[in-house]
Amino acid sequence: MKLKRVRIENFKRFRAPLELCDFADGLNLFVAPNESGKSTVAEAIRAAFFERHKSSAISGLRPWSDSSATPSVEIAFALGGKPARLSKAFLGKKRCQLIIDGKTLEGAEAEDHLGELLGFSFAGKGASSPEHMGIPGLLWIKQGTSHEIAKVVGFASDHLRNAMGDSLGELAATSGDEVIKAVETERNQLLTPSTEAPRGAYGEAIKRRTALLEELQLLRVEINAYRIAVDRLAALRLDHGQDGEARPWLTLRAQLEQAQVKLADALGLAQRRTAQELLLKQASAQVDAQRQQLQLMARDDDAVKLREEKLEAAQDKLAQANGQLQAWEPRHAQAEHASMRARDRLAAARQVATWQAQEKAVTELAAQVQALSRSHRQAQLKQEELTSLQAETLSLAMPGAELKRLREVTESLRTAQARLDAVSTALEFRLQPSAKVQVAGVQVNATDRLTVVERTGIDIEGVGRITVLPGGEGLQSLIADRDQQRKVLAELLQRLGVANLAAAEERERQHVQRAAEAKAAKSVLEAHAPKGVAALAVDIAALSTKLTEAKQALQNLTEPVGAETAGVSVSQAESDESTAKVILEDATSQLNDSKLAVSEAMALLSVASEELAAAQATLADPLRAKRKADASHALTDALANETTARAGVEALAEQLRTLNVALLQQDVERFERSAKQLESAYAQRGSDIIRLEADLEAKGALGLEEAAADKQRELDHMERRCTELERRAKALSHLLKLLTEKRAALARRLRAPLQRHLNHYLQILFPGAGIEVSDDLSPGRITRVGTNGAETGDFEELSVGAREQMGVVARLAYADLLQEAGKPTLLILDDALVHTDKDRLGQMKRVLYDAAQRHQILVFSCHPHAWQDLGVAARELSHAPGYGGGEPSTP
Template sequence: MKLTALRLHNVRRFAGRGVAVEGIGDGVNVLCAVNEFGKSTCFDALHALFFQPHSGTPGAVQGLRPYSGGNPLVEADILTGQGAFRLTKQFYGGRRAMVRELGSGRLVAQADEAERFIANLVQGGTTGPAGLLWVRQGITGIERRAKSDEEGEKRARESVLTSVQGEVESLTGGRRMAQAVADCEEELSRLVTATGRPKAGGPYAQAIEERDRLVETERRLSAEVRELREALDKRRSLRARLAELENPEQQATRLREVTQAEAALTAARAHGEALKTAEVEVALARNRLDAARQALDSHCRNWARFAVLRDLDTDGRRKRDEAQARQRAASEAGQVAATAVDTAEREEREARDLLSRLEKSLRARDAAEHLAGLLQSHAKAEAGRAEVEAIQAELKAIALPANAVKQLEAIETELVGLRAVVAARVPLLRVDYRAGVTGAVGLDGVALGDGEERSLTRSAGLEIEGVGRLTLTLPHGRDGHDELAQAEARCRALLATLGVGSLVEARQRESAIRDLTGRLGLAQQRLALLAPDGLAALRETIARLEAQSAGSVEVKGDPEAVRGALAMAEARVTASRNAQREAQSARDAAGALVVSTERALASVASELSGLAAMLGAEEGRQALDMQLAAALAEADAVFSAAQAQVETLRAGATDLAGAEAKFRRMRSVVDAAAAEIATMREEAAGLNALIGARSNDAIEEAWQEASDKLAAAQKRLAGLEREVALLTRLRDALEAARAEARDHYFAPVMGELRPLLGLLFEDATVTFDEETLLPRTVSRNGLEEPVGVLSGGMREQLAVLTRLAFARLLAKDGQPTPVILDDALVYSDDDRIERMFDALHRQASNQQIIVFSCRQRAFAQLGGNILRLVPWVPEG
């Protein structure tokens, strides 16, 4: 089918007027105009003509009506294999549909017949596949479209595929397949989730849970059963043991054994006591025996000692007597020696006395002699001393200090000098009396001699007799008076100090002093010769000598002889004293000997007397010996008897420790048995409780039941697992088969589409949706994307290309069909549009394509048959 013309009247914006698109040719036809020009109106009108029954007023039809109302009229000329026809439809008022043969104007069909005619054209019907393919903006999903439109178009595509590939159903299994898949899915979905895991709450998951729960239960119960059986076994052995323990015969045996052991123990203990007593007695007897033996021994020893002591006593006495004798001798010797000493000493004293007297008298004589000399010397010394003293007193009286003379001489010299000066400078007064006047003039009260020159002092009163008094006042200074006065004052002072009247006198005194000093030295030398140690010592010596000499008796004798006698006497004294000392030491030794012998004798005597007292009288001694010997024999006998007793007891002794151990063991056996019985009863009570509880629960039945249930659950689970495997396998098989079939079904259209796609997209493949028969996904570079997420441009390009592919399929089948594009490329860029047009032109060789577009500039260069809207008035 091809469209050749389209006319419309009273449609939408063309209220009350008509427009026509005439001369639609083969290949690409482009109606390019600005918006609001009426392109979409044309498209919608054309669509309504083919798809809307003239009798109805659905939305699409309402949309055609102008606001002002009226009856839309649409007319199209078509060219089919059967010829050229004019299709006319009017909606609303005067609604009609009719088909005329274009050439003859013959009415081919009208009303419902006409509708059927049109439907056959677009939907294939019995004659063939659909006759129109539409693409408009809405096809990209951007604009909502009526479902019927979609359905119609889908039907058109389906018919295309069916015509080339056969029925979809026969290929994909159709409803049966869908049903089988749905059944399978439903069964599977009860068991598992989409990812193949057991579905929560589903029978599979429940079976797993049940199995797990039962495994747990079975395990628990089996443990409890085991516990029960162990408890039973244990209780059984406990009971056996208890029965054994509580056996009266055995208990009696045990008690008997204890009693026996106790008796044996008591006997052993008694025996032990007896032995101990006997041993004590033996010890006692041994002590007594020892005592008796000791008594006898000491007695014998005493005797022996007594004999010895007696000898010692005799000996001691003898020694003592000897010592006493010696002491006496020594004493006598001592007396002699003492007498000798006294004699010697007296003689010595006498000799000494004589000598002393003799010497005394000698000394007195000497002293007297010496005294006379000394007295002489003393008198001289006294005189000498008096002389010295006199000289000294004289000296003292005239003594001058040292340098006094020299000072005096110096001052005198100075005075001379000064006098000379004064003399040289002093105004002199001299009166030369006229003869005869004497003394008429006095100066300061002194009459002036004639010719006498007098020096004037500072003020001089001159009394001139008869004249009166003349006062002269001289000026002070430079006349040397002052210095002279001072020096004279000093000289006077010094003289006064020296007590001399003048230098001469001083010189006289000085030489007097020198003389005196010489005399004094001589006197002193003399005195020193007479009394070298001074007068006092001399006087003392004199006094001593006077004493010595005074009262002395004249003794006759030769001092040397006397001295020799004295030495002899002294020697005798010494010898006698030595002899006396020797005698003394002999006496001492004798005394000590006496003491020691006495002491030894005393100790011997005391011991002897002690022993004698102990030993008693001589006559009883024998009896005592015998008595002691008898006591010893008796003690020995007693000891032997006790010893024998102990031996006997020891020989017959039982093992006390053993008896005790046995008794203890027996006792512990009885006690242990009692304790064990108690413990076992307790344990048995515990076991009874456990067993009772478990038995009451019928635990074994429960366990077997659980085991059975577990087996059943496992079986059921295995069945379900098999079911899941089965269903999974089936679903996979069905899906795989269906996918394959689908691919096969869409193979032809893919074959057409692939080269077209190649024009726009490199290496792109498309999968089709079975329902809509339109592309579902696009794969590029290995990435598969649903069409819905593609860009608008790509989507519309894909839509256009898909229609072209279908159109090519139809064309190949000998049924060329127009493809109508209404602003189908709004999102595409110019470059793409150009390439699209290449595709369109390539198609257009035997394909009618009608393009409505507002993109004038973009489409201006694309070539094709340019269509225009022209005014049109419907016939009649």
């Protein structure tokens, strides 16, 4: 399919007819800025083919603010080498006519015929949508959709498959699909598609078989339990009868009584040993008490010696502390005197520094007052000068509009006078020196040239009067125009108070000059008095007050005189005073420590004297010897009692070791528990016999073995059913697999031509790359050589720029495939590569140039410089016949 001419009228922004003709069979490049109508032209082509001429849902095709317009599109093209022309009008006077190879079709018949030829259909109601656009919807790329390929391929898949051949076998055709679908339906009734897990009748049969197995297993468990219970009942009856005759628990109770007697005898010996151990403990405590009393008395002698040594040590410490105190008292006095002298020197140095600082402050304030006074005088002079210049500037000022008007009127008067001079009567005189000639009563010089525009008399002495009557077309209107300009000029000059334009311009120049001088004077004034002359005077008064106060403060200070302080700075005096202060603090601390040490030594000496006196008084107590003798006798008696008690404890312990009380206690517990267990078991066995007899009678009435036989027969039937359904499911699954593999093999053969065309363009864009074709005929996984070797990824994982490049490449491959099948092709790229970088765009130009050898391609772009090397001349839309302004459209 080749476009020859496109004409649109009353279509969105194009009210007047716009015609594009002389389309090349290959590449056609149209460039224009945004909102110039490129997309509108592409939309008009799509509307002509895709929209029903009778549709009322396309009111957006009308120009803005014109609800009565009739959008129309006329396209001349060649289809299969035959000339064709499509004319459509929408909304207003609806019509559709298709003339193809001399045959004329009208209305819906023409639209349907065109849809069959190009491979698209129409919406049942309303405007067209992408799912109806088929092959043209795939090849005609709308702005911003080049990277979206899967959906448009799906909408055109049936047409693409038809183009790839109908003779690949029954399986690839509709009937083959029906067979696969029927087999798959049958299989899906028995197996789930994803996991092939049993479902439907097969699943129900397996569930029933499992349930029967569980029920049969429960019956068998119950039958087995019944048989075990019968055997257990017989054993229980036998054991119960034997125990009823033997009564073994009575023998155990006799043995229990004998063990209890032996345990009582052993416990009596244990109590006696406990009492004897208590006597031994009391005797040992008495021995320890008497020994401690004798030890304390022995320590009193040692305490006197210790107190005497402590008293001597306290006396030595007091002597050392007194020596330290005597050593630090003179040092502290010296440090205190040195610190006092350092403070006096610091006070004198600070007094000198204060006087010098005050004297410096007086000097600086005086200098500041003088400087500000000079600035104040200069500022007053500049203020007077500025006031004078501002007044002169105001007096010279003229309204800018009035001056501009004066220039215009002067120029207009000059122009009017020139026009009048051009058509008026000119008088040139070449007179003798003695000649006397007057024109309108004015003497004329020998070589004057005059122009007259009205009746004028020339008086020649000795000759008479000559009257000049000027003529000429439009003379009076020129005179009126000149007079009017003169009148306006005179009024302007009078209002401005100047004689002429030169005087006004001179006055304006003086105004500008005075304004500049005033600005300079203001700058100087601001430099001398930034806050104003009044503020500067206030500052001077304030500084003068401060100067007076500083002088008074200096007079109140007495200038310090002294050789000692003349050369000492405040910092040096502060350092000396700080050092003396530290020395004094150290001496004070040492003196206080010495005094504290003396006080502590005296306290220790007093305590030691008191403790020695107390210890000596204890030794001198007359009762102490008697208490010591009594303690010695008591210790001897306690030792004898301890020996006797220990012998009794050991004798009783030996007797208890032979009896082993713990074993006797265990015997009593064992015989008692055994007797109780035998009695309890006998009673429990009787209860179990009664319960088992009742249970067996109930179960015997259920017929468990008959029920189990019935379940077994039903289970055998369900096993045969499951086996039958399993064989059928496996057979259907195997058949579906064979059919699917066969269909996939044929599909690969089906996609081979498309794969070949895709690889052709892909090698231009990405040398060495490969691409797979998905089952839906859209681009699938792409393999490219990257920096780290081969990289594989899905089409949707690419960037937007790479996807739009691959989208264009895929559409070119579809066009090649359709062309091989004899189907019409036309490619429209409306700003299809806006996300492509410079290098990739260069490769895409090679791709498009190659595809243009086989197809007609229309490229619309708003970047003309980017397409200069496409190999074809760019056509500017604004240069097309009929192009004119209108409402904006979508870019």
